Amino acid sequence: MILETLAQIQIRNRSGEGCVAENGFCPDWIANNIGKYWTPLLEHVYLTVVSVAIGFGIAFGLALLAHRRRWLTGPIIGVTGALYTVPSVAAFFLLLPITGRGNLTAIVALVAYTLLILFRNITNGLRNVPAEAVDAARGMGLTPNQILWRVELPLAMPEVLAGLRIALTTTIGLATLAFFAGGGGLGEQIYSEKAGTGGIFFKSNVVVAGSLAILLAAFGDLLILTLQRLALPWRRTLNA
Amino acid sequence: MSAVLAQADDLAQALGGGSSSLGCTPAPADRGAFLDALDFVVSERESISGGVCIGGPGELLHLAGSHMLVSAIAIAVAVIVSVPLGLWLGHKGRGEFLAVSVSNVGRAVPSLALLAFFVAFVGIGFTNVVLVLTLLAIPPILTNTYVGVRQVDRESVDAARGVGLSEGQIVRRIELPMSLSTIFGGIRTSAVAVVATATIAPLANVQSLGNPILEPQTYGQAGQLGAAIVVALITLATDLGLGVVQRLVTPEGLKRTAHSSTTKRKRFSTIPVLRRTQTP
DSSP: OHHHHHHHHHHHHHHTHHHHHTTOOOHHHHHHHGGGGHHHHHHHHHHHHHHHHHHHHHHHHHHHHHHHSGGGHHHHHHHHHHHHHSOHHHHHHHHHHHHOSSHHHHHHHHHHHHHHHHHHHHHHHHHTSOHHHHHHHHHTTOOHHHIIIIIIHHHHHHHHHHHHHHHHHHHHHHGGGGGGGTOOSHHHHHHOOOTTTTSTTOHHHHHHHHHHHHHHHHHHHHHHHHHHHHHOTTSOOOOO | OHHHHHHHHHHHHHHHTOSSSOSSOOOOSOSOHHHHHHHHHHSEEEOTTSSSEEEHHHHHHHHHHHHHHHHHHHHHHHHHHHHHHHHHHHHHTOOHHHHHHHHHHHHHSOHHHHHHHHHHHTOOSHHHHHHHHHHHHHHHHHHHHHHHHHHSOHHHHHHHHHTTOOHHHIIIIIIHHHHHHHHHHHHHHHHHHHHHHGGGGGGGTOOSTHHHHHOHHHHHHHHHHHHHHHHHHHHHHHHHHHHHHHHHHSOHHHHHHTTSHHHHGGGGOSSOOOOOOOOO
């Protein structure tokens, strides 16, 4: 099945060869080759979803820890801030000797980038919970754990989700560079040095793969926004 | 790519004094990736393909200089464009949608895609790379300037207007100083993003510390890793340096209030989280 598709792509490649050889913007070539973007797109989604999910888990844990022990907030912001500052391309190459080429390196780096955004938003969300609400809950006899899960976290949700939206769009953007670490994704198509695609920065590739990355970010953003509207109808959504 | 390679080879040759009498030796073998990378940074060595000298402080300083030059010009242009625009929009209270959504859109556009688009459709070279980096730098500065001005206490502005300051004077003497810290937060965010993105400038034929990273044929793994370490350090230094500047430009009066618990968390936000005023 895959071989058949590949063979078809190869035959079709030849038909658009003139345009491709001149590195033009080739609508015909794009129409014929649209299928080849499917795998990179899925890889991109995979990298993003896995990284943001792991990042959210870690940041959530750290935020709960910092909520109990306030003095930890500064050091955690410092460390995650430093991780956030390291350029992604550099991070991928710094990790290569340790984790090797492949998805793992890409995911470790992408997770590192989500931490600051998510941690900061979760912490801010918890801090902005009105003190009266917490006092009222305590007055009703709720334990600290119950206050956290039933009062503080639900009230912090808009800021948590705003952070999730920023983390998601940022990660989709950074994942275009994940191919440097051997993680695939849409960046590989943008950068593509492979023969038969017109070489590096082939116009048609750049437009399609670049647009797909931007559309993916917009789609992800809208998805969380919709979830937020559905889950928290009583709150106005925050701007990301 | 070959043009970049040739250029880098020329450079390495100029530094190494020609291929006939190499002033360097092949890299020592088997020392572990990180030691090898450090060796690449501190001393010259023969390139992977042979014939030229690569690495060492000389070449890396040259590349770092080019890297910082293209970044600095881009940030300067972005500041000149977006700070006045942000001040004007913020002062008038107009264009909130534009000023805020520009950074949302900016975040969604991958830097590689933007650079690739320019290379494919506009062309390569210094000016184009500066343009790409400027486009990346504008959204955070514009958004932060707008948010900073809007956060200025409206009562202060009214008071200034009451004592007879003109609109221009209000912007220059009240709104600009009081939002300077937030504006510098935006410049800091942009500067870090620009210095990080300048790493892929060699794809558009502009020299930067990305050259060793993107040309493993010449520089090998040690070059990739060594340059990655240098790039990471330079970005961290940019962030810390601008953080100090940000603290210095914050007016004394605002620093004192920053110790109160209500405004403390603002210091963490390099990316502004803008809140719509909650209507009860």
